Amino acid sequence: AQSVTQPDIHITVSEGASLELRCNYSYGATPYLFWYVQSPGQGLQLLLKYFSGDTLVQGIKGFEAEFKRSQSSFNLRKPSVHWSDAAEYFCAVGAGAAGNKLTFGGGTRVLVKP
Amino acid sequence: EPEVTQTPSHQVTQMGQEVILRCVPISNHLYFYWYRQILGQKVEFLVSFYNNEISEKSEIFDDQFSVERPDGSNFTLKIRSTKLEDSAMYFCASKTGIDNSPLHFGNGTRLTVT
Numbered sequence: 001a002q003s004v005t006q007p008d009i010h011i012t013v014s015e016g017a018s019l020e021l022r023c024n025y026s027y028g029a030t031p032y033l034f035w036y037v038q039s040p041g042q043g044l045q046l047l048l049k050y051f052s053g054d055t056l057v058q059g060i061k062g063f064e065a066e067f068k069r070s071q072s073s074f075n076l077r078k079p080s081v082h083w084s085d086a087a088e089y090f091c092a093v094g095a096g097a098a099g100n101k102l103t104f105g106g107g108t109r110v111l112v113k114p
Numbered sequence: 115e116p117e118v119t120q121t122p123s124h125q126v127t128q129m130g131q132e133v134i135l136r137c138v139p140i141s142n143h144l145y146f147y148w149y150r151q152i153l154g155q156k157v158e159f160l161v162s163f164y165n166n167e168i169s170e171k172s173e174i175f176d177d178q179f180s181v182e183r184p185d186g187s188n189f190t191l192k193i194r195s196t197k198l199e200d201s202a203m204y205f206c207a208s209k210t211g212i213d214n215s216p217l218h219f220g221n222g223t224r225l226t227v228t
Contacts (some may be wrong), residue, residue, distance in 0.1 A: 008136060034216060043118075043205060043221035044157070051214045090157060100209070101170055102217060104157040 002027040002095045004105035012111040013081050021076040021108050023091030024029065032094030033074040034102065035065055039087045047089075061085070086112040116140045118220035120206050126226045127196055132134040135191045135223045137206030143218070146189045148181065148200040150174070151222075157205065163189065196227045 003026045011020050025031055032051050036044040049057025055067040065076045074091060091105040119138045127133045130157040139146050148160040161171040163181055180192045189208075193200055203224050 032214060036219070040158075043120075044127075044207075044219040046216045046218070049214075049216050092157075100147075100162055101159050102157075103159070106156050 002031070002093050002103045004091050004103055006089075006091055006105035008108045009106070010109050010111065012045065012113060014113045015083055016080050019076075019078045019085070019110065020079045021089050021091075023074045023076065023105060024072050025074060025091070026072065027091045027093050027095060029095075031074075033065075033067060034092045035059065035063070035074075035076050036092060036104075037061075037087045037088070038090065038107075045092065047076070058073050065100045081110075081112055083112045083114065086110055087093050117207055118206055120204075120220035120223050121224060123221065124226070125175050126228065128175060129227055130195050133193050133196055133225065135193075135204050135206075135225065137189045137191070137198065137220060138187050138195055139194075139208030140218055141187070142210065143208035145169075145209045146181075147207040147209075147217060148191045149205045149207060149219075150197075152202040156162070160191075160204075164178045196225075198227050201225055201227045219223065 005024045007012050007022050014085050024110050035047040036047045050057050050067045058064050063078050067074050088107045088109045090107045092102040117162050121136045146163040151157045159172050161175045162169045182190050203222045205222045206220045209215050209217050
C-alpha cells in the first residue's frame with residue numbers, strides 16, 4: 001500500500017526567505033504526485049503535480065517541486081515566501097486507475113514571520 | 115474557474131441522527147470522491163464514485179455511509195446514525211475522465227457530532 005511522509009509538522013520562515021517542504025512516498029509503481037495547499041477555513045487547492053517527464057515541475061504561486069526517484073522524494077520549494085503563503089501544505093500520491101485515489105501525508109504547517 | 119461547492123459549511127448534529135452532506139461537482143467531471151479530515155489528522159480517502167456506482171471505498175466507509183448522485187449535478191454523502199468519532203471536515207472532490215487529471219476539492223463541510 002502507498003504511503004506519504006512529511007517529516008516536518010511545523011516550519012517557520014521569514015518573509016522573503018526560501019522555503020523547502022519535504023515529502024517522501026512509498027509506492028510500488030510509478031507514482032502520481034501532488035502538492036496541495038490549505039489556507040485556514042478553505043479547501044485543498046492544487047499547487048502542482050507530477051506524472052512523468054521532466055522531474056522539476058512548476059506550479060502556481062511561484063512553487064516548484066522536484067521528483068527524485070532514487071530518494072522517493074518530492075520536495076516542494078519556493079525561493080522567496082510571502083506572508084500569504086502561510087498555510088498547511090499536503091503532499092499526496094495517487095494510486096489506482098488513473099491515479100484516482102489519493103493518499104495524503106500528514107501536512108506541514110508553514111508560519112511566515114514578518 | 116469552475117469550482118466544487120459544498121453545503122453546508124458547518125453542520126452540527128446529535129449522535130444517532132442522520133446527516134446528509136451535499137456537493138456540486140464541476141459540471142463536466144466524471145469521477146467523484148469524498149475524503150475526510152479529523153482534526154489534527156491526515157486527510158483520508160472515503161469513497162470514489164464513477165458511472166453511478168462506487169468504484170472504490172476505504173475501510174472507514176462502512177454500512178453507516180452511503181453516497182448518491184440523485185440528479186445530474188449533486189453528489190451526496192449520507193451518514194445514517196452519526197457517532198462522535200464522525201466529527202471531521204468532509205471534503206468532496208471531482209475530476210475529469212482524463213487520465214492523470216488532478217482532483218479538484220471543495221471547501222469542505224465541518225461536521226460536529228454532539
